[in-house]
Amino acid sequence: MPRIKLPTPPRPSALQPKPPRPGEEDKKAGPLDVAAEGGIRAVDWIDERTSLSSATRWLLFRKVPKGTNWFYTLGSASLIAFVSQATTGVFLAMYYDPSANHAYESVRYITNEAFLGAFVRGMHKWGSSVMVVLVFLHMARTFVFGAYKYPRELNWIIGVVLLILTMAMSFTGYLLPFDQRSYWATIVGVNINGSGPIIGPFLSDFLRGGPDFGATTLSRFYAIHMLLIPGLLAALIGAHLYLVAKLGTTAPPWMKAEADPELTKATA
Amino acid sequence: MKQAEKEQYLREYAILKSQGKPFFPYAVAKDSAMAVVVMLVIIALSLVLGAELGPKADPTTTTYVPRPEWYFFFLFELLRVIKPPILTPLATVGVPTLAMVLLLTLPFYDRSAERRPERRPVAMAAMILTVAAMAFLTYQGANAGSPNSVDMPTPTSLSPTQAAVFNQGKLVTAQSGCLACHKIGDNGNDGPGPPLTNVGARLPAQAIERTLQNPTAPMPSFANLPPQKLSALVAFLSQLK
Ligand code: HEM
Numbered sequence: 001m002p003r004i005k006l007p008t009p010p011r012p013s014a015l016q017p018k019p020p021r022p023g024e025e026d027k028k029a030g031p032l033d034v035a036a037e038g039g040i041r042a043v044d045w046i047d048e049r050t051s052l053s054s055a056t057r058w059l060l061f062r063k064v065p066k067g068t069n070w071f072y073t074l075g076s077a078s079l080i081a082f083v084s085q086a087t088t089g090v091f092l093a094m095y096y097d098p099s100a101n102h103a104y105e106s107v108r109y110i111t112n113e114a115f116l117g118a119f120v121r122g123m124h125k126w127g128s129s130v131m132v133v134l135v136f137l138h139m140a141r142t143f144v145f146g147a148y149k150y151p152r153e154l155n156w157i158i159g160v161v162l163l164i165l166t167m168a169m170s171f172t173g174y175l176l177p178f179d180q181r182s183y184w185a186t187i188v189g190v191n192i193n194g195s196g197p198i199i200g201p202f203l204s205d206f207l208r209g210g211p212d213f214g215a216t217t218l219s220r221f222y223a224i225h226m227l228l229i230p231g232l233l234a235a236l237i238g239a240h241l242y243l244v245a246k247l248g249t250t251a252p253p254w255m256k257a258e259a260d261p262e263l264t265k266a267t268a
Numbered sequence: 269m270k271q272a273e274k275e276q277y278l279r280e281y282a283i284l285k286s287q288g289k290p291f292f293p294y295a296v297a298k299d300s301a302m303a304v305v306v307m308l309v310i311i312a313l314s315l316v317l318g319a320e321l322g323p324k325a326d327p328t329t330t331t332y333v334p335r336p337e338w339y340f341f342f343l344f345e346l347l348r349v350i351k352p353p354i355l356t357p358l359a360t361v362g363v364p365t366l367a368m369v370l371l372l373t374l375p376f377y378d379r380s381a382e383r384r385p386e387r388r389p390v391a392m393a394a395m396i397l398t399v400a401a402m403a404f405l406t407y408q409g410a411n412a413g414s415p416n417s418v419d420m421p422t423p424t425s426l427s428p429t430q431a432a433v434f435n436q437g438k439l440v441t442a443q444s445g446c447l448a449c450h451k452i453g454d455n456g457n458d459g460p461g462p463p464l465t466n467v468g469a470r471l472p473a474q475a476i477e478r479t480l481q482n483p484t485a486p487m488p489s490f491a492n493l494p495p496q497k498l499s500a501l502v503a504f505l506s507q508l509k
Contacts, residue, residue: 059291060290060291060292060296061290061291061292062290062291063285063286063288063289063290063291064285064288064289064290064291064294064295065281065284065285065287065288066284066285066287066288067284068288068289068295070298070302072295072298073298073299073301073302074302076299076302076303077299077302077303077305077306080302080303080306080307081306081310084306084307084310104321104324104325107321108321111319111321118318118319119314119315121319122313122314122315122317122318122319123310123311123313123314124319125314125319126310126313126314126317126319127310128337129313129337129338129339130306130309130310130313132339133339134306140395140399143391143395144385144392144395145383145385146382146383146384146385146388148374148375148378149269149375149378149381149383150269150273150274150277150375150381151274151278153375153376156374156375157372157375160368160371160372161372163371164368167339167340170337170339170340171340174336174337177321177322178324178325179321179322179323179324179325180322180323180324180325180326181322181335182322182325183325183326183327184325184445184488185335185336185337187488187489188336188344188486188487188488189336189340191485191486191487191488192343192347192360192361192485192486193361194485195357195360195361195484195485195486196357196360196361196365200357200361204485213327248281248285250281250383251281251284251285251288253383253384253385254384255284257279257280257281257283257284258283259283260287
């Protein structure tokens with residue numbers, strides 16, 4: 001049966017477990033040992049059926065290159081912002097009603113009456129700004145570090161699509177409170193789309209759900225905002241992260257690759 | 269990038285990677301610290317700035333100037349900067365589309381093997397210019413006037429009933445957010461729409477009414493205004509000579 005052995009972090013000698021004295025070896029296992037054994041068995045059970053342990057090991061214990069610094073956290077910060085948006089969005093969706101007659105009232109209910117409603121709505125609203133800023137900073141980091149070059153071109157392209165989808169999220173979400181500001185800003189936005197060549201008019205008709213800005217527009221924006229784009233985003237983030245793990249993150253461009261002196265000495 | 273350069277990169281990368289630290293726990297620790305900061309910032313913004321809810325959407329008036337989320341200001345400003353109407357599609361769709369295409373295809377036209385920023389002057393200059401332009405346009409957009417009143421004297425030549433209509437039209441104009449895109453006398457923003465200071469001289473009343481009901485993008489349609497307000501608006505605009 002496979003057994004997973006997690007590496008123990010190095011401990012100062014004072015904290016290291018003492019080897020058993022003679023005659024103590026057959027001490028009974030304490031409750032902690034039993035619990036640990038139970039945990040290992042559960043993990044073993046899953047691993048025997050999925051063989052996930054090697055993938056997990058590959059994911060967790062792959063090396064990140066020398067010189068990796070704080071700028072490399074901007075990608076995972078974008079991910080956290082996305083997860084936060086998804087979570088607060090689920091709670092908002094529990095109260096939100098995407099019909100032209102009730103949307104505004106339901107948002108008013110969330111803001112003024114629902115338990116912690118204003119707080120969750122505030123997190124969702126400001127989280128969108130935070131996510132846009134983080135995605136732009138992350139893009140700037142990969143641009144400055146030349147991380148879009150071989151072999152990571154495809155990951156850059158996925159990244160640009162993620163950027164477009166993030167902006168589309170914020171465009172479609174802006175209408176949902178259905179107050180004066182969101183209504184008129186969105187009309188202008190849809191008109192702007194409509195002024196594009198060839199597909200422009202089709203795109204704005206699709207967004208509006210017809211030639212006029214009406215009841216269907218809101219439900220369309222809602223479906224796009226909470227089903228279509230988040231699904232695409234989640235799938236593409238998955239692909240993005242798979243490529244990150246597969247190719248490894250870049251080292252900062254000014255790091256010099258010098259083989260281990262031990263190795264060069266041995267061959268010289 | 270040539271094959272030899274690719275291989276050289278992979279070789280150097282393999283060395284740097286082998287000298288690095290495992291993702292867990294080192295990178296995970298940094299990422300987690302950053303995650304905590306991000307969540308604290310979002311929570312603080314929510315607690316301090318909250319989420320306001322304006323008046324309910326009302327197709328018959330825009331007492332609110334159409335204003336997008338702040339990170340779209342630069343797009344809206346682009347409309348103001350590129351003014352001639354034939355160029356509007358260029359500003360609204362052309363520039364952003366071009367920017368996206370340039371971004372998407374970046375790895376295919378920047379094919380040099382050099383990664384150090386100080387040795388990629390063209391790329392860095394392009395980035396700094398883009399960021400500066402976006403920052404400037406965002407700043408402009410944030411400071412764009414959004415007055416909701418039209419400040420101009422009623423012409424003395426009008427009869428009392430005409431003057432009443434003129435004043436009502438002035439009020440409707442102010443409430444309908446026209447000034448977000450049009451300049452009337454000293455009021456409002458110069459663009460993206462043409463100044464309306466002398467529309468009356470340029471267009472007959474029917475043409476103005478047609479424009480309001482069936483405008484060219486990006487101007488929103490005001491066909492839903494109650495007929496009385498619409499006629500006051502048209503009467504007011506056609507007096508502007
Ligand atoms: C939803 C948005 C995004 C998420 C959640 C995300 C997540 C990540 C994460 C976690 C990494 C690995 C570590 C790091 O460099 O931070 C990464 C790497 C990368 N990302 Fe993103 N990213 C997003 C958007 C973008 C965008 C907009 C671009 C550029 C157009 C981009 C291009 C890249 C590239 C080229 C890498 C490889 C960097 C390297 O190897 O040094 N990503 N991404």
